Amino acid sequence: MRVIPILPVAAQAVANPAVPSGLPAPPPLALYIHFPWCVRKCPYCDFNSHEVKHDIPEQAYLAALISDLEQSLPHIWGRRVLSIFIGGGTPSLISPQGLDRLLADIRARVQLSADAEITLEANPGTVEASRFQGFRDAGVNRISLGIQSFNDQHLQALGRIHNGDDARRAIELALRHVGNVNLDLMYALPRQSLAECEQDLRTAITFGTPHLSAYHLTLEPNTRFAFDPPPLPDADLAADMQERVEQLLADAGYQHYETSAFAQPGQQCRHNLNYWHFGDYLGIGAGAHGKLSDAFGIVRETRARHPQAYMEAVNAGQAIQERRPISHEELPFEFLMNSLRLNQGFHPSLFQERTGLHLARIQTQLQQAAKNGLLSLSSERIQPTEQGRHFLNDLLERFL
């Protein structure tokens, strides 16, 4: 893939013929903020997160985030931000005072929707009542808790800094102080049995949180688990677990709306839905990605991954490391890679609204996928079938 270096704002005004222009309207805009430090690096994790060696340079990092935002303002001028997601890493390590200042500084610079969803990812090993209350007072109205499991042995095998009791306490506090809570769980854990997986789900369900995410543990390249794999459930057992997870959550009234996401009616994550609808998002912070549309096309942006390199780049006025236009050829795949993760798929008109391309461009592949039982097509929906969801990669490859 060709990498286009960041251009000065004036130079970007020269439209690139390789990218689409003239979307009917700007897509909804979200803001992602990355916080790249954790107490300890988990052996399965390939996110841009770094173990805290000494102190976190909180003040310098928060200042860099605001400078990054200021450098990005010309790209989102006049547009309203509908949601904020502060992810990591472990953003619950930020002091409530620091978070309060960060959100106030953001509000002073962008037009934040009055009912914006503002999510903070939190690790159950880093929270207490006063911190949750402080986050809430700062404006956070949704907490995503990295529970993973309630089983102490499994938590230990995952290298987590919390145990099952910490997990339960954190959920109760998050529900009491913030209310709108997501639990992240993982299954197919080292040496996990089907009964243990079910027990985790049953425990999670008792809290009645509006949202639950259940991820199949994957061995990501360049993680400690990839170098030294633990004994994992085989494919058949993992598939049984997935089936049980989906059944238990359905029985408890959760709607399965995306590959790994389950919500009580009306409680879907607005920020993530915007990604899956191929909306726009500005990503600030170390290693953050963004996707933005303007009159000249649709671009992907990246920032330097290492926190120190990121802060230095921002201070030199070079927050954005790369801006790469997404070409006409790439757009259908990029759009479908997001929208077909949704069990409901998408309305046919969304394709043109978000890509600027006519749906006729992919008609042949759509028809073929429907013929092969992977998609269902109607005037109202383009939706993956159960088989299509199961073989999502095969389905997507047809649009490459």
Ligand SMILES: C[S@@+](CC[C@H](N)C(=O)[O-])C[C@H]1O[C@@H](n2cnc3c(N)ncnc32)[C@H](O)[C@@H]1O
């Ligand atoms: C961005 S991570 C950060 C959450 C937070 N730092 C924590 O771990 O408590 C979001 C979620 O992705 C999931 N996850 C991370 N690595 C994974 C992997 N290798 N396989 C499956 N799920 C993973 C975990 O459930 C995690 O809570």
Ligand code: SF4
């Ligand atoms: S706490 Fe979360 S982000 Fe940090 S290393 Fe563990 S899984 Fe990754």
